[in-house]
Amino acid sequence: MLRIGVFVCHCGTNIAGTVDVKAVAETLGKEPAVVFSTDYPYMCSEAGQNIIKDAIKEYQLEGVVVCSCSPRMHEATFRKAVAAAGLNPYMLEVANIREQCSWIHKDMAEGTAKAIVLGRTAVAKVQLNAPLTAGESPVVKRALVIGGGIAGIQTALDIAEAGYPVDIVEKEPTIGGKMTQIDKTFPTLDCSSCILTPKMVECAQNENITIYSYSEVEAVTGFVGNFSVKIRRKARFVDEDKCTGCGACTEKCPVKNAPDAYNLGLSNRHAAYIPFAQAIPNVAVLDKERCIKLTKGKCGLCSTVCSAGAIDYEQQDSFVEEKYGAIVAATGYNPINIDGYDEFAYSQSKDVVTSLEFERILKADGPTEGHLARLSDGKQPKTIVFVQCVGSRESGSAHGCGKEYCSKICCMYTAKHAMLCREKYPDTDVYVFYIDVRTPGKNYDEFYRRAVEQYGVHYIKGMVGKVAPQADGTLDVQASDLISNEQLHVKADMVVLAAAIEPDKSARPLATMLTASMDTNDFFTEAHAKLRPVESPTAGVFLSGVCQGPKDIPETVAQAGAAASKVIGLLAKDKLSCNPCVAHSNEMKCNGCSSCANVCPYGAITYEDKDFSRRKDGTMMRRVASVNEAVCQGCGACTVACPSGAMDLKGFATSQIMAEVDAICK
Amino acid sequence: MADYKELVLTASGVNPLKCMRCGKCSGTCPSYDAMEYHPHQFVYMVEKGDIEKLMESKSIYTCLSCFACVERCPRDVEPAKLVEAVRLAVIRQQGKNHLKSEQIPDMVDEELPQQAIVSAFRKYSK
Numbered sequence: 001m002l003r004i005g006v007f008v009c010h011c012g013t014n015i016a017g018t019v020d021v022k023a024v025a026e027t028l029g030k031e032p033a034v035v036f037s038t039d040y041p042y043m044c045s046e047a048g049q050n051i052i053k054d055a056i057k058e059y060q061l062e063g064v065v066v067c068s069c070s071p072r073m074h075e076a077t078f079r080k081a082v083a084a085a086g087l088n089p090y091m092l093e094v095a096n097i098r099e100q101c102s103w104i105h106k107d108m109a110e111g112t113a114k115a116i117v118l119g120r121t122a123v124a125k126v127q128l129n130a131p132l133t134a135g136e137s138p139v140v141k142r143a144l145v146i147g148g149g150i151a152g153i154q155t156a157l158d159i160a161e162a163g164y165p166v167d168i169v170e171k172e173p174t175i176g177g178k179m180t181q182i183d184k185t186f187p188t189l190d191c192s193s194c195i196l197t198p199k200m201v202e203c204a205q206n207e208n209i210t211i212y213s214y215s216e217v218e219a220v221t222g223f224v225g226n227f228s229v230k231i232r233r234k235a236r237f238v239d240e241d242k243c244t245g246c247g248a249c250t251e252k253c254p255v256k257n258a259p260d261a262y263n264l265g266l267s268n269r270h271a272a273y274i275p276f277a278q279a280i281p282n283v284a285v286l287d288k289e290r291c292i293k294l295t296k297g298k299c300g301l302c303s304t305v306c307s308a309g310a311i312d313y314e315q316q317d318s319f320v321e322e323k324y325g326a327i328v329a330a331t332g333y334n335p336i337n338i339d340g341y342d343e344f345a346y347s348q349s350k351d352v353v354t355s356l357e358f359e360r361i362l363k364a365d366g367p368t369e370g371h372l373a374r375l376s377d378g379k380q381p382k383t384i385v386f387v388q389c390v391g392s393r394e395s396g397s398a399h400g401c402g403k404e405y406c407s408k409i410c411c412m413y414t415a416k417h418a419m420l421c422r423e424k425y426p427d428t429d430v431y432v433f434y435i436d437v438r439t440p441g442k443n444y445d446e447f448y449r450r451a452v453e454q455y456g457v458h459y460i461k462g463m464v465g466k467v468a469p470q471a472d473g474t475l476d477v478q479a480s481d482l483i484s485n486e487q488l489h490v491k492a493d494m495v496v497l498a499a500a501i502e503p504d505k506s507a508r509p510l511a512t513m514l515t516a517s518m519d520t521n522d523f524f525t526e527a528h529a530k531l532r533p534v535e536s537p538t539a540g541v542f543l544s545g546v547c548q549g550p551k552d553i554p555e556t557v558a559q560a561g562a563a564a565s566k567v568i569g570l571l572a573k574d575k576l577s578c579n580p581c582v583a584h585s586n587e588m589k590c591n592g593c594s595s596c597a598n599v600c601p602y603g604a605i606t607y608e609d610k611d612f613s614r615r616k617d618g619t620m621m622r623r624v625a626s627v628n629e630a631v632c633q634g635c636g637a638c639t640v641a642c643p644s645g646a647m648d649l650k651g652f653a654t655s656q657i658m659a660e661v662d663a664i665c666k
Numbered sequence: 667m668a669d670y671k672e673l674v675l676t677a678s679g680v681n682p683l684k685c686m687r688c689g690k691c692s693g694t695c696p697s698y699d700a701m702e703y704h705p706h707q708f709v710y711m712v713e714k715g716d717i718e719k720l721m722e723s724k725s726i727y728t729c730l731s732c733f734a735c736v737e738r739c740p741r742d743v744e745p746a747k748l749v750e751a752v753r754l755a756v757i758r759q760q761g762k763n764h765l766k767s768e769q770i771p772d773m774v775d776e777e778l779p780q781q782a783i784v785s786a787f788r789k790y791s792k
Contacts, residue, residue: 343694343738389688389740393686393740393741394740394741395684395740395741395742397742399740402740435686435687435688435689461689462688462689462692462693463688463689463690463693463740464690464693465690465691465692465693465694465695465734465738466693466694478693478694479689479693480689480690480691480692480693480698480704480706482687482689482692482706485704485707487692487693487695487698487699487704
């Protein structure tokens with residue numbers, strides 16, 4: 001029987017407030033094999049760690065149990081302390097008497113009794129612990145950034161700047177993302193393209209950066225430091241190396257009725273197109289749904305006008321396979337579909353638009369060439385109504401497509417829109433209906449106040465209940481003014497809806513490929529809400545931009561840089577120590593059935609034929625499972641799947657778990 | 667007073683604390699100008715326990731029960747159900763049944779939907 005020491009932490013009053021820590025230490029001290037037991041206010045402090053180290057030496061401890069917070073919080077701390085005193089770090093067990101005990105109980109007697117059970121369970125387990133040694137795995141010094149919006153661009157630039165090669169995978173034909181569609185940026189009102197395009201060009205020119213545009217991640221295997229990724233390069237029917245971006249094909253293409261995604265379908269483009277003038281790469285694409293040659297086999301006009309000979313109607317999707325040490329998700333967002341909001345007449349009237357559509361109307365390369373004009377008749381609107389929180393801050397069941405969260409960016413961009421309208425067209429009446437105006441951020445509230453005080457935008461507290469298109473082409477906006485306790489009717493020429501934003505649809509399947517966790521809204525979950533905001537709980541996967549939660553551009557750029565610094569920190573290492581708590585198979589029990597390999601999410605299990613003959617008469621070859629310890633992540637799925645009990649997990653052996661259950665039931 | 671609040675909350679099944687005070691109910695209400703207290707005020711006054719003012723107000727009869735406020739509320743608060751519950755509180759306070767079950771056989775004809783009888787009991791009986 002091993003000599004065990006027990007250390008009970010008060011965590012200030014976090015634990016001691018609902019658990020009688022002295023009684024826990026005393027009771028556990030009477031367990032057989034426990035030769036030392038004590039309590040201390042903060043076991044994770046230097047003084048607390050010294051108590052553990054001193055006790056290991058003084059009482060020749062062979063196993064240590066710390067009753068404290070969750071092992072997610074301080075297991076690494078205590079393992080280091082134990083190792084510093086000469087014990088194998090895996091001879092430590094943490095009993096979680098905070099998150100799973102003191103925080104959820106109110107009654108002292110109940111909490112204390114449970115803490116004792118949890119402590120006793122850890123003592124039972126540590127008896128069966130064996131010293132483990134962590135192996136090492138090499139780090140591939142290359143990063144992958146998925147998504148080429150401002151988040152992905154900034155992350156890639158920062159990683160490349162540090163000297164590491166980085167690849168950007170972007171599903172659209174060009175990088176740049178939403179920021180390319182935006183006219184001006186708050187709170188300084190500088191031109192979005194003017195600040196973005198230099199960064200896009202830098203990506204194209206930086207020799208450490210490879211851009212895979214019009215490409216998607218197809219499969220991901222491997223683990224931190226050593227991911228293998230398969231990238232699908234969608235056929236664009238144009239040879240990227242030959243195309244000069246001259247635009248001759250796009251001008252001559254006879255198809256003119258394809259909805260232009262860059263303008264959110266508010267205008268049409270040709271079937272051969274370059275998304276916009278500053279696209280990176282500046283390479284044409286053929287829309288295979290619309291191109292006459294690709295759909296009907298006729299035409300071929302673009303090929304005849306292309307002096308570079310870049311058009312290739314036979315082009316197929318191709319695949320790139322590459323290894324990476326780190327992966328950054330930067331998949332961004334989209335406005336939600338607001339077709340469900342009949343009360344705002346969005347699908348009935350062309351003059352009811354979303355805020356992103358309004359950006360396109362304001363921007364010089366948009367459908368109205370930057371002139372504020374109604375999409376129905378091209379006339380300049382005299383009265384514009386902005387509606388905030390369309391689909392944000394909604395209970396799940398209200399419209400079926402709303403979001404419970406605040407989309408965060410709408411208050412500021414609506415103030416910006418209102419301000420721009422009043423500045424360029426001072427004879428326009430601008431109303432903003434709001435529930436709350438949320439403007440935390442440097443110079444943000446000042447910006448909003450300027451819209452009210454200097455630009456004379458009418459801010460009205462209350463929600464719009466109904467928008468009704470009238471026979472004369474105007475829109476009757478019926479809304480409440482909560483301050484004056486009136487119901488208003490505004491005769492508007494245009495209504496702009498601040499639609500909620502949601503993560504891009506590609507995020508969910510990507511998260512599955514990366515085994516990275518997501519919340520119920522499909523935002524990626526961070527490893528710690530406060531202290532590890534740019535890391536996924538899955539090692540080697542990092543988060544940049546809105547894929548983690550709603551953010552504006554300054555916040556996105558800050559987070560993108562933070563994600564890059566985490567990636568650089570990882571790639572700077574030559575080797576990573578592996579988790580030694582991995583699976584192994586007992587070859588005498590294994591019958592080679594493949595159950596374990598079928599459930600293994602990491603592809604860590606292979607089979608080999610082994611010679612088990614014991615006498616000289618005849619050989620006995622059997623097929624047995626073999627675990628690649630560098631690939632195994634210790635999830636334990638195989639141990640559950642194995643019908644013969646041959647698979648076991650080091651550090652979490654079936655025998656240890658049974659000992660824990662026995663200790664709880666004692 | 668507290669009893670009325672309890673009654674209104676129980677009878678309506680509405681939790682006024684879910685309201686985020688956006689005013690969309692009042693923005694959408696077609697009977698707004700005919701009401702002394704508007705839908706968003708109903709929610710807030712019930713939350714404060716100000717039920718007697720509502721019971722004395724004509725607003726509870728000028729509500730059309732069109733349920734537009736219920737349909738469009740982003741937080742599922744259901745203001746129209748509160749109006750209905752206040753009406754019920756008035757009937758109970760008057761202490762008499764405006765509709766007695768003995769009266770029913772004389773009123774029934776083949777055309778009358780059964781649902782109307784059930785609904786009438788809800789509105790006019792304790």
